[in-house]
Amino acid sequence: MLNSRTISDLAQAFAASPNGFLIVDQGQPSFAVLPYETYKILKKGKTAQKKIKKILVTGGAGYIGSHTVKLLIDQDYEVVVFDNLSTSRREAVGGVKLVVGDLSDRDVLDKLFQEEKFDAVMHFAASIKVEESVANPGKYYRENVVSGLNLLESMMAHGVKSFVFSSSAAVYGEPEKNPINEVASCQPTNPYGETKLCFENILKWYGKGYGLNSISLRYFNAAGAMPDAELGYGRSLEHTHLIPRVLDAALGKTAEIEVFGNDYATPDGTCIRDYIHVLDLAEAHLLALKKLSEPGAHIYNVGTGRGSSVLEIIDQAMEITGRMIPMKISGRRAGDPARLVADSKKIQKELGWQPAYDLQDMIESSWEWQKLSGPGVV
Numbered sequence: 001m002l003n004s005r006t007i008s009d010l011a012q013a014f015a016a017s018p019n020g021f022l023i024v025d026q027g028q029p030s031f032a033v034l035p036y037e038t039y040k041i042l043k044k045g046k047t048a049q050k051k052i053k054k055i056l057v058t059g060g061a062g063y064i065g066s067h068t069v070k071l072l073i074d075q076d077y078e079v080v081v082f083d084n085l086s087t088s089r090r091e092a093v094g095g096v097k098l099v100v101g102d103l104s105d106r107d108v109l110d111k112l113f114q115e116e117k118f119d120a121v122m123h124f125a126a127s128i129k130v131e132e133s134v135a136n137p138g139k140y141y142r143e144n145v146v147s148g149l150n151l152l153e154s155m156m157a158h159g160v161k162s163f164v165f166s167s168s169a170a171v172y173g174e175p176e177k178n179p180i181n182e183v184a185s186c187q188p189t190n191p192y193g194e195t196k197l198c199f200e201n202i203l204k205w206y207g208k209g210y211g212l213n214s215i216s217l218r219y220f221n222a223a224g225a226m227p228d229a230e231l232g233y234g235r236s237l238e239h240t241h242l243i244p245r246v247l248d249a250a251l252g253k254t255a256e257i258e259v260f261g262n263d264y265a266t267p268d269g270t271c272i273r274d275y276i277h278v279l280d281l282a283e284a285h286l287l288a289l290k291k292l293s294e295p296g297a298h299i300y301n302v303g304t305g306r307g308s309s310v311l312e313i314i315d316q317a318m319e320i321t322g323r324m325i326p327m328k329i330s331g332r333r334a335g336d337p338a339r340l341v342a343d344s345k346k347i348q349k350e351l352g353w354q355p356a357y358d359l360q361d362m363i364e365s366s367w368e369w370q371k372l373s374g375p376g377v378v
C-alpha cells in the first residue's frame with residue numbers, strides 16, 4: 001500500500017507532467033518518476049542513427065558538385081540539386097532533380113525542406129574567385145556566410161543535422177610550413193579564405209548548440225574531368241583555374257597564358273599548389289557521409305601532398321598536348337600565397353581516403369574535355 005509521501009510525490013508528478021509519466025521500479029532509488037517526453041528523448045538517443053539516403057546538394061550543377069552528384073547517383077543515393085545557375089548549367093546534372101533557386105531566399109529553402117525530407121546536405125554553393133573577393137568582399141560575405149546561414153537555419157527548422165561543407169585551403173593563408181596539417185594556424189590572406197574559415201567556425205558552434213554533425217573538407221586545387229569527358233570544368237572556372245587556362249592557350253582559344261608573379265620564394269619563382277583530381281574530391285565527399293554518424297564538427301584536408309609550380313604545369317601541359325603554349329609574366333595577384341601543399345594523413349587514416357589520380361591524369365582528362373567542349377559548357 002502506498003504511503004502518504006508516495007501519494008504526494010505522485011500527485012506532484014501528475015501536475016508537472018500533464019503528458020504522462022513512467023514509474024521505473026529498478027535501480028536506485030527503488031522507483032523513480034520519469035516524464036514521458038523525457039523518456040521519448042532518451043529512447044530516441046539509444047536507437048541507431050537513421051541511414052543517410054536522401055541528399056540535398058547545393059551548387060550541384062557546378063564543377064565539383066556535378067562530379068559528386070554523379071558518384072552519389074552511382075552509389076544509389078537519392079539526390080536533389082539546388083543551384084541558381086549563375087555560374088553553371090542545368091545540363092551538368094543530367095536527369096537528377098534540379099531546383100533552381102538562391103540560398104538568400106529562405107522561403108524557397110523552407111518549402112524545399114518541407115517537401116523533400118532530406119537526411120543530409122552537401123554544400124558546394126559559393127563564390128570562389130580569390131581576386132574578386134579582394135575587390136568585392138561584401139559579395140563574398142553575403143554569398144558565402146549569410147546565405148550559408150539561411151541554409152543552416154532551414155536545416156535546423158526541419159530537423160536535418162548532417163552536413164558536408166566545401167571549405168578551402170585558402171583558410172590557411174601563408175602557412176609557416178608545408179605540407180599543412182589541419183591544426184596549422186589559419187590566417188587567410190583574402191576574403192574568400194576568410195569567409196570559408198568563418199563558416200567552419202559557425203559549424204563548430206552549431207554542433208555544440210544545436211547538435212549539427214558536420215564535416216568540412218578543405219580542398220586544395222581541384223583539376224581534371226571525367227575520363228570520358230562527360231563532365232568537366234564549368235564556365236566560371238575556365239578563366240580562373242590554371243589548368244583550363246593553360247589548355248585554352250594550347251588550343252588557341254586565348255593568345256597566351258598569363259603567369260601572375262615569378263618572384264615568389266619558390267624554386268622557379270612561381271606559385272606552388274597541390275592539385276587534386278575532381279573525382280578524388282568527389283570520393284572524399286562520399287566517404288564523409290559515413291563519418292557523419294559521429295557527433296561534432298570534423299575538418300579534413302583533401303590534397304595529394306605533392307606541389308607543382310605554375311611553370312611545371314605549363315611544361316607538362318606542353319608535353320601532353322604536343323603544342324607550344326605562349327605565356328607572359330604579370331604582377332602578383334592580391335591574396336595569393338606562395339605555396340600551399342596538403343598534409344592529408346588525417347583523412348587517409350580516419351576515412352580511408354586515397355587519391356587515385358596524379359597530375360598527368362588531371363591534365364590529360366582536362367585536355368580531352370577542353371578539346372570536346374565549347375566555351376562555357378559544363
